[in-house]
Amino acid sequence: MSTPFRHVALFGKYQAQGVRPILEEIAQFLVRGGVEVSVDHDTAMNSDWLDYGAMRIDELAQVCDLAVVVGGDGTMLGIGRELARHGIPLVGINQGRLGFITDIPATNWREALAPMIKGDYEAESRPMIEGGVWRDGEQIFQGFALNDVVVRSSTSSMIELRVTVGADHMANIRSDGVIVASPTGSTAYALSAGGPILHPGIGGWAMVPVASHTLSNRPIVLPDDQEVLLELVQGKEASANFDMHGLASMLLGDTVRMQRSQHKARFLHPRGWSYYATLRNKLHWHEGTA
Known part of the structure; x- marks a missing residue:
């Protein structure tokens, strides 16, 4: 049992219809329990909901000790990236579809949230990738x-990437693109491209070619304690995408450099939460008769 939370930041997927009513209910629920509430600036402004003020993320991080996010995994990823450097844990209430990390259904958030606010929860940390694009040094x-780094062409044409892991040249990969996914991202784009699922406790990344032009270029799990470089050797209109949020256009000779971030996203789950149960539920795995 951990220390109860005192000040909660509320975030919502304000583009979705009907998010304000549930945010209002959560805020009232928290206040009745003696918890102070503040609302993310973008959520408040776009929902026309200023009852609890409107603070930007850096401001929230100075006063809040927990973030409650209402939306889908995409919303959770965006907030998780921003709050990781501040060490603020997140709880996800799912209004999306899959919900691998926003794991509390919107239909029973009260039952799940009540003990968590008092300090009764399961906690985990998810590693992040940080890096950038380098040109002429x-x-x-x-x-x-938090999910993945993707290098591909906007024209869906072939590109060639020279892959270096640490000090070792690994391969030149010709494909429609290459995904480097964290364990969190292994159940996203990388999974749909044929990559493996990585347990969050594994210190590794899944590197997955997208539609490889050489059948022997297969997904591989790389250690995350070494820098990974992807140099664009051939291809037009290529770009590097960090969680499909940060986008950089690339020229021939440009290199994407990636390393394990010193920051981790912290997620909290209801007591009894299981990563394997999440996989069974979301991927419809057969549970057997036992």
């Missing part, structure tokens, strides 16, 4: 990713 772009 200079960094021209910096990005952070």
Whole structure:
């Protein structure tokens, strides 16, 4: 049992219809329990909901000790990236579809949230990728990713990437693109491209070619304690995407450099939460008769 939370920051997917009513209910629930509430600036402004003020993320991080996010995994990823450097844990209430990390259904958030606010929860940390794009010895772009880094062409044409891991040249990969995914991102784009699922406790990244032009280029799990470099050797209109949020256009000779971030995203789950149960539920795995 951990220390109860005192000040909660509320975030919502304000583009979704009907998010304000549930945010209002959560805020009232928290206040009745003696918890102070503040609301993310973008959520408040776009929902026309200023009852609890409107603070930007850096401001919230100075006063709040927990973030409650209402939305889907995409919303959770965006907030998780921003709050990781502040060490603020997140709880996700799912209004999306899959919900691998926003694991509390919107239908029973009260039952799940009540004990968590009092300090009764399961906690985990998820590693992040940080890096950027380098050109002629200079960094021209910096990005952070909780899910993945993707290099591909906007024209869906073949590109060739020279892959270096640490000091070792690994391979030249010709494909429609290459995904480097964290364990969190291993159940996203990398999974749909045929990559493996990585347990969050594994210190590694999944590197997955997208539609490889050489059948022997297969997904591989790389250690995350070494820098990974992807140099663009061939291809037009290529770009590097960090969580599909940060986008940098690349020229021939440009290199994407990635390393394990010193920051981790902290997620809290209801007591009894299981990563394997999440996989069974979301991927519809057969549970057997036992």
